[in-house]
Amino acid sequence: MPESSHSVESLYVHVPFCAQKCSYCAFYSEASSGELINRYVAALVREMEMVADDLKPRTIFFGGGTPSLLNLKQWEQVLRAMERLNLNRAAEWTVECNPATVSLDKAKLLRDFGVNRISMGVQSLDENLLDRLGRIHSREMVFKSFDILRKAGFENINLDLMFAIPTQTMETWQATLTEAIAMESEHLSTYEVIYEEDTPLFAQLKAGEIDVNEDLACDMYEELVRRTVNAGFQQYEIANFARERNSGNGETAKRGDGDPEIPAFACRHNVNYWRGGSFHGLGPSATGYVGGVRTKNWSNTQMYCDQLEKGKRAIESREELAPLARAGETAAFGLRMVAGWPFQEFQKTTGHDLRQHWAEDMNRLIEQGWGKLREDRFQLTEQGLRFADSAAEMFLR
Numbered sequence: 001m002p003e004s005s006h007s008v009e010s011l012y013v014h015v016p017f018c019a020q021k022c023s024y025c026a027f028y029s030e031a032s033s034g035e036l037i038n039r040y041v042a043a044l045v046r047e048m049e050m051v052a053d054d055l056k057p058r059t060i061f062f063g064g065g066t067p068s069l070l071n072l073k074q075w076e077q078v079l080r081a082m083e084r085l086n087l088n089r090a091a092e093w094t095v096e097c098n099p100a101t102v103s104l105d106k107a108k109l110l111r112d113f114g115v116n117r118i119s120m121g122v123q124s125l126d127e128n129l130l131d132r133l134g135r136i137h138s139r140e141m142v143f144k145s146f147d148i149l150r151k152a153g154f155e156n157i158n159l160d161l162m163f164a165i166p167t168q169t170m171e172t173w174q175a176t177l178t179e180a181i182a183m184e185s186e187h188l189s190t191y192e193v194i195y196e197e198d199t200p201l202f203a204q205l206k207a208g209e210i211d212v213n214e215d216l217a218c219d220m221y222e223e224l225v226r227r228t229v230n231a232g233f234q235q236y237e238i239a240n241f242a243r244e245r246n247s248g249n250g251e252t253a254k255r256g257d258g259d260p261e262i263p264a265f266a267c268r269h270n271v272n273y274w275r276g277g278s279f280h281g282l283g284p285s286a287t288g289y290v291g292g293v294r295t296k297n298w299s300n301t302q303m304y305c306d307q308l309e310k311g312k313r314a315i316e317s318r319e320e321l322a323p324l325a326r327a328g329e330t331a332a333f334g335l336r337m338v339a340g341w342p343f344q345e346f347q348k349t350t351g352h353d354l355r356q357h358w359a360e361d362m363n364r365l366i367e368q369g370w371g372k373l374r375e376d377r378f379q380l381t382e383q384g385l386r387f388a389d390s391a392a393e394m395f396l397r
């Protein structure tokens with residue numbers, strides 16, 4: 001099997017705290033006291049110590065929750081531990097931030113320790129919609145925090161935007177797009193609203209208080225692709241857009257991961273994920289994928305801390321798929337990327353030949369106008385990408 005006896009090159013860390021829960025969000029996080037956060041930080045450092053020998057991260061991603069909610073002291077504890085464990089030299093190191101919890105001190109601290117990419121949850125630049133979503137920040141805070149991040153030296157910033165938000169019109173979406181594009185970030189991640197069970201937004205939907213308009217959502221997506229591409233972004237995944245150059249100094253970042261069809265400022269951490277690479281996942285509810293085994297940590301911060309305080313990892317479940325099934329999942333996932341699957345790369349990652357086991361499925365997609373075969377790869381067409389979930393399902397074994 002091609003799977004590694006060598007080091008894992010990606011690290012995801014889940015920070016399970018938010019100042020307040022947004023009305024749509026089902027990620028594992030809670031509003032919490034400083035005491036539990038301190039306990040979490042100590043537990044996280046222990047978990048890092050347990051995997052450090054097996055880890056040489058090229059990409060690191062601190063997601064959440066709201067990693068920027070940790071205070072300076074807590075961040076310093078995490079960063080010093082990472083330095084001590086030699087986990088601080090990633091080519092790409094992202095931290096997710098909420099615009100309400102960014103300060104110059106914190107941004108500089110992160111930058112000084114090697115964090116070089118920030119992903120900021122903007123969602124919308126319309127005050128009413130921010131309110132509707134239960135966001136704790138204003139539109140002004142978005143602009144202010146963005147300036148702070150630039151001032152602290154971040155030259156690779158992503159903005160998260162949401163569309164098809166209840167009551168959002170095409171006009172408000174266009175206005176947000178115009179302003180977000182004018183900020184000249186290097187990357188945009190976009191999300192169509194998902195009505196997740198056990199969220200206030202889901203309850204409103206069930207109570208008939210929300211008018212879902214799928215045609216408008218499709219039009220908003222088309223507008224998004226048109227506007228971002230016109231503004232010089234390259235769409236490299238269904239909902240992710242990156243620049244080829246840094247807008248500040250015009251330098252081209254080192255191309256990610258050897259595929260010339262992936263733009264320089266693509267999120268390399270996610271590219272590794274979509275292309276079936278392994279990664280350690282630390283923190284409550286985090287998933288990991290190492291040596292073909294998928295693990296999931298307990299989605300309970302107290303329990304997570306209890307386990308680590310006893311010197312044990314906090315793994316709730318382990319799942320090992322048969323190699324062909326695993327390759328099928330990897331095929332399906334990678335097709336979300338516009339660059340599709342280079343055959344060689346697929347073989348290297350999974351040990352299987354895409355052209356051998358999935359020839360019929362690829363032909364069917366080509367006949368349908370959803371797939372495109374090239375000399376070195378298979379990819380979805382523009383239309384195929386719209387229906388990527390259905391297309392990808394064909395590859396599961």
Ligand SMILES: C[S@@+](CC[C@H](N)C(=O)[O-])C[C@H]1O[C@@H](n2cnc3c(N)ncnc32)[C@H](O)[C@@H]1O
Nearest residue numbers: 024025064065096097098121160191192193194
């Ligand atoms: C973990 S959050 C990002 C960072 C930070 N917690 C924040 O919100 O500012 C990742 C992103 O997922 C998106 N998201 C979360 N829940 C969603 C949902 N139900 N539907 C669509 N997008 C969602 C939001 O755009 C959010 O920024």
Ligand code: SF4
Nearest residue numbers: 018021022025064065
């Ligand atoms: S969207 Fe971000 S800030 Fe809002 S609850 Fe989810 S993780 Fe927390």
